[in-house]
């Protein structure tokens with residue numbers, strides 16, 4: 001009997017499976033769906049997953065190749081995760097093989113066994129304690145003893161790195177007779193141990209009401225936890241997790257890229273007496289795989305990570321939390337363009353567990369889902385403890401001179417706060433010295449030679465940088481257009497604001513926090529330590545300052561320019577602006593000191609700004625959502641964006657025009673209603689890094705109609721000869737257009 005035919009999902013941009021004969025001598029019943037196989041592909045070998053078994057193949061029998069090796073005896077992934085990946089591939093119109101390779105740790109993609117390296121645990125021997133004389137001069141060993149003391153039943157080898165311990169330190173301790181290796185599994189110990197390392201805070205009424213609803217629910221349920229900054233959302237997460245752990249279930253926590261600070265990790269580890277794995281960018285491939293296995297096998301009780309952690313398998317799922325659910329870092333911007341927040345909700349549904357989406361400034365998508373009754377709203381309207389909410393004011397800067405982006409009254413106010421011994425935070429979302437360099441004689445502006453964008457002027461060292469393609473060049477001495485010598489920086493970036501602040505406040509430190517000053521790994525830690533010392537100072541920075549941090553001594557937050565968001569070409573501009581303002585403002589007045597927020601604007605009477613200043617985010621969102629509904633924009637409609645780029649304009653045009661023609665044909669043939677094709681049009685930045693970019697927006701009143709079209713369209717589009725001459729992609733639910 002010939003070997004059965006297997007359909008293999010391989011890492012390839014093609015949206016299809018590849019047929020092979022099963023490995024020699026392996027019968028169909030020993031070829032589980034979801035197991036990995038190694039197969040020949042062109043002149044190399046690839047690792048793929050078995051996605052199906054078939055009797056026949058459209059590949060002629062003589063051409064059908066045979067798989068070289070079966071790598072797993074069972075599916076690599078629990079069924080629900082396999083389903084999640086299949087759904088992701090289909091929803092985002094991406095090949096299954098490529099989807100799986102985005103979802104799996106690198107080592108598994110390379111064929112590494114999916115087994116924990118050792119089932120071995122390290123355990124402290126009686127008589128070992130941190131002050132033991134044998135380790136008085138070995139800080140690493142001392143730390144290991146301290147950590148093992150918190151794990152009386154042993155700490156697994158796989159989790160060592162998660163606790164910052166090294167194998168060397170443990171082996172030294174073993175030689176000194178202070179630790180031993182044991183092999184029994186920690187789950188088999190019958191000795192109960194306390195779940196909490198530190199007691200939970202006493203919830204306030206609003207926190208309690210939220211927790212009551214979360215704890216009472218069974219099966220799938222999605223809550224939007226809308227809580228003003230500092231209202232104690234994290235405490236709600238912690239107590240919801242506690243309940244989940246009591247039921248012997250695991251919790252998965254997603255946090256935004258910039259939110260994965262040591263403080264956050266610390267907060268989870270300090271509370272619970274259970275293994276916590278944190279998937280952060282500092283892990284090497286082996287550590288990442290160990291963490292993945294610890295989660296899949298149920299050894300890790302809490303899994304915390306950024307976007308891609310949504311694909312971590314769990315043996316006993318119980319709760320999924322997405323913190324700062326509005327954050328853009330949940331949306332992957334290339335390759336598999338998924339949104340981890342949305343996948344979290346789908347996964348909750350698959351696994352029949354609760355999902356908490358938390359934010360002070362919920363995305364309009366989530367607010368809309370509350371309106372439609374799909375999510376339940378839980379609100380925390382008060383700051384926890386004694387903290388007062390900040391006071392918002394707009395500062396009309398029409399016809400006021402600006403220096404370093406700041407008006408005179410603002411500088412005065414900052415001086416008052418500083419002299420009272422407080423800290424001041426200045427937010428400007430542009431790094432560099434000035435957004436561009438202009439000739440005073442003829443109006444020439446420094447532009448990037450490879451992009452449709454201005455060059456940003458940087459001062460140390462003096463250079464022009466393009467923030468879009470990364471190219472750099474020396475600052476022009478004379479105008480390339482009129483040879484004039486009056487080249488001047490226009491507008492302000494963080495460097496220029498910093499410079500002006502230093503000249504205004506020579507007696508106070510000015511700390512700049514942006515991507516240019518925070519390059520070193522330790523830089524942020526050092527800066528945070530300085531800020532937390534409480535000395536009066538001015539912080540100036542970009543959105544790096546805006547997220548996650550608590551600055552209890554900041555009493556004044558200044559937002560230098562709110563206008564960009566109000567007249568941005570992207571319909572999401574106002575939403576983003578409001579989220580940014582509220583998030584930055586949330587850094588102020590967290591302790592007992594009340595905070596003040598000043599928004600400089602030329603449009604103080606703009607209704608959206610008034611809503612924000614005089615009311616709150618909810619009021620702002622209500623008005624803006626009504627406008628979206630009127631205009632038929634998301635979240636009241638559904639979109640996909642077909643993007644193309646090439647060295648030559650004619651090729652993007654040919655490809656996208658061809659796509660419109662195909663789509664029109666399919667819409668007519670399949671009688672699909674309620675769809676609109678907008679474009680093709682040049683992308684907002686038509687030329688970037690030397691390549692031309694254009695796009696076609698597909699807008700639909702029904703999600704199902706959109707998907708029906710995309711499904712049919714992409715199969716045909718892939719076959720088009722023009723498709724090979726451009727780089728193209730499809731983005732379902734795009735977040736930037």
Ligand code: ADP
Nearest residue numbers: 201202203204229230231232233234235384385
């Ligand atoms: P959020 O996540 O909503 O920004 P946090 O959970 O970080 O808020 O809470 C803000 C501060 O309030 C923290 O210092 C936290 O310890 C404190 N806090 C939270 N809940 C309570 C409570 N119930 N009682 C006292 N303090 C609390």
Ligand code: ZN
Nearest residue numbers: 439442479482
């Ligand atoms: Zn000139």
Ligand code: ZN
Nearest residue numbers: 448451466469
């Ligand atoms: Zn450029």
